[in-house]
Amino acid sequence: MRSPTCKRPEIQGCRVRFAAHLEMKKGGNMSNNYFERVSSGTPTNLWVNNVTREEARAGVAAGAVGCTQNPSFPWKILKSDTDSAYANELLDDILARESDDDRAIEILQFELVREICRIFLPMHEASGGKQGWVSIQGNPFKEDVKSMIDFAHYHRTAALNAIIKIPVTKDGLKAMRILIAEGVPILGTEVMSIDQAISICELYKEVSHGMKNPPVMYLAHIAGIFDEHLQAVVKDGNIDVNSDALWQAGIAVAKKMHQVMESRQYGVKFLSGGARGLHHFTEMVGARADVTINWKGTADKLIEQDGPVVQRFLAPVPFNVTDELQNKIEHFRQAYNPGSLKEEDYESFGSVVRFRTSFESAWLKCRQYVGERRTRS
Secondary structure (H helix, E strand, C coil): CCCCCCCCHHHHHHHHHHHHHHHHHCCCCCCCCHHHHHHHHCCCEEEEECCCHHHHHHHHHHCCCEEECCCCHHHHHHCCCCCHHHHHHHHHHHHCCCCCHHHHHHHHHHHHHHHHHHHHHHHHHHCCCCCCEEEEECCCCCCCHHHHHHHHHHHHCCCCCEEEEEECCHHHHHHHHHHHHHCCCEEEEEECCHHHHHHHHHHHHHHHCCCCCCCCEEEEECHHHHHHHHHHHHHHCCCCCCHHHHHCHHHHHHHHHHHHHHHHCCCCEEEECCCCCCHHHHCCCCCCCEEEEEHHHHHHHHHHHCCCCCCHHHCCCCHHHHHHHHHHCHHHHHHHCCCCCCHHHHHHCHHHHHHHHHHHHHHHHHHHHHHHHHHHC
């Protein structure tokens, strides 16, 4: 996808930065921040997650090449220090013309994400559509096939660089089958298992075969939430497992998933997300992948620490680590071994449920807030 020539100053500036980025990738001199050094010296790139407008601009300046948002985004922005007044002004305008609270939240999310898309659009245009994607996901309480397709069509009108985020569940795969054929760019999310990754990759391979211009396709492996879930499973079940092995679980799945995708040459791009610690970025360095992290508390800390760029992803996970995890934690075993889960199992897989529940919780808080604000107005 190549954008028409544009003389807007911000796009011309972004073209210059993108050209410099390509030179760095070729091994040019680079002595700037941590993420720029990661990008120049490895195939790994930074994305930022659930950002305010200020954080989005800071992310772009720091070297971020994409952005993810999830259904907790409207609630975060409504309560943010910098964008709360702006979001509430948008919401009040929406409530004046929309009587349904859920629909009002959906419109608010659309408008908020569209503004983030504008910040990344110059990069998207300057890179010929290779970078600058911003994801948007629908109402977590409406994840039937028809609703996901309807949301996708609506969300694509936000901007040229809006990429549609859909969970890799049985219904999500059905929706993606239709959308891929339509040429819609997709980010398959809530991927916790090798089976889910294979399902989405095989689907893309099948549907995109023979297409002259197949749409871009990413999958998001949620390593951090997976780790968080395993820690809860271990605690609740009083499982005696080596803490050092447990610390490596999500990245171990990521390494195997990445290896499967690379060896089979699927053509689906790998994104790692759901970070719950700095290591969920640093341990991914070296992967041919993008890694999405929150700006506040993660990206800013890594810039502040300015640590060495080490391609840790290339180091194999020791067999004694994966053996212990498989022997003691069924959830890890199911995630790690292909053939453990069927498509109908994906939606109810424990770590997937944990991730979705967080979205539902934020959406419910947003719904209550909207109802109260409507009553006061």
